[in-house]
Amino acid sequence: MERSGNLWNEATREHYLLPQVTVNRLRNYAAALRNSHYGRLTRWDDAKNIVNRKSMFSVTDLETGLTFKVQRRAGSSHADVQPLTKEDTAIMKQIYNGRWSWKRKPIIVHSSQGRLAASMNGMPHGGDGIPDNDFSGHFCIHFQDSTSHKSNTPDPAHQLMIHKAAGNLRSYLDAASPDILAESFIEAMYQQDEELLSQVWVDAPKDKLAGFIRELQSLTSIRIRKPSKKSGQADQENNQVTDDRLLAEIKLPVAINVPGKPERNSTYTFRITRESPQLPWRIVDVRS
Numbered sequence: 001m002e003r004s005g006n007l008w009n010e011a012t013r014e015h016y017l018l019p020q021v022t023v024n025r026l027r028n029y030a031a032a033l034r035n036s037h038y039g040r041l042t043r044w045d046d047a048k049n050i051v052n053r054k055s056m057f058s059v060t061d062l063e064t065g066l067t068f069k070v071q072r073r074a075g076s077s078h079a080d081v082q083p084l085t086k087e088d089t090a091i092m093k094q095i096y097n098g099r100w101s102w103k104r105k106p107i108i109v110h111s112s113q114g115r116l117a118a119s120m121n122g123m124p125h126g127g128d129g130i131p132d133n134d135f136s137g138h139f140c141i142h143f144q145d146s147t148s149h150k151s152n153t154p155d156p157a158h159q160l161m162i163h164k165a166a167g168n169l170r171s172y173l174d175a176a177s178p179d180i181l182a183e184s185f186i187e188a189m190y191q192q193d194e195e196l197l198s199q200v201w202v203d204a205p206k207d208k209l210a211g212f213i214r215e216l217q218s219l220t221s222i223r224i225r226k227p228s229k230k231s232g233q234a235d236q237e238n239n240q241v242t243d244d245r246l247l248a249e250i251k252l253p254v255a256i257n258v259p260g261k262p263e264r265n266s267t268y269t270f271r272i273t274r275e276s277p278q279l280p281w282r283i284v285d286v287r288s
Helices: 019-037 046-052 086-095 156-166 170-173 176-192 192-201 206-217 230-238
Strands: 006-010 014-017 056-061 067-074 079-083 101-111 114-124 139-142 222-225 247-257 264-273 284-287
Touching: 046 114, 056 284, 067 086, 067 247, 101 156, 101 176, 114 247, 139 156, 156 170, 170 192, 176 192, 176 206, 176 222, 176 247, 176 264, 176 284, 192 206, 206 230, 206 284
Parallel strands: none
Antiparallel strands: 006 014, 056 067, 056 101, 067 079, 079 139, 101 114, 114 139, 222 247, 247 264, 264 284
8 A cells, every 4th residue: 555545556566546535544544554563763861761760661672573671770871771570581582582792673662651762772881770580681762862871872773663654664764865765784793684785775685685685584693893983983984975065985894704704894885875965875885
């Protein structure tokens, strides 16, 4: 179904115009289904008061539908939370296929004010607080515009998953700057998410996309290498894009891990363009 409420048959490439009463009914059904599946974008300044410290709430993984209970224990820039019980920890570990990981996942936080779009990682770290829950430490939940403890800038990977949880990934990517698009591409590789990769790189040449899909399938991990402060400032200046530019080249140093081989360093170079300052940026080429 199109946003207009009319139907499109992809196989036959036929467009079906429906009576307005049917269109209205279908759009209402679609809106209800969307609201029952996705969460609401909520800025951290609001979310931190909705799921305040010591509050308990449920978390649902958007992709598996599995739900477990947590308690927010701390966190000033995002929520530091812990599973409530051993059973909740087991469900969370099941979401991560039995292995703790820093991978971000889109989640729904069930709160007193409805379903909130959020993102979590799956790695126990830092301080503990709930005894006998088989979880040594806490994990992080991010909301729109929240940051890590070490940065004043929102984590692009978490923000990508938050917008996925809100069901507006396309709008987020259409509004993204070239550096965010490039970082989202690396995150899609890390997530081993072929569909996400094709959304980040719209209209990618089939042969090039197939090559990156083969690469992501072989990965254990791929992460952007954090430069030193001095070189980081230089990279930032090199990647800087002014408001009126129509072409950008972004270079991201990455560390790549595949099973049975030592970590190797590489650089991904992105060529990103737009037709006018009012139109979205689009990746046109990626070299690694």
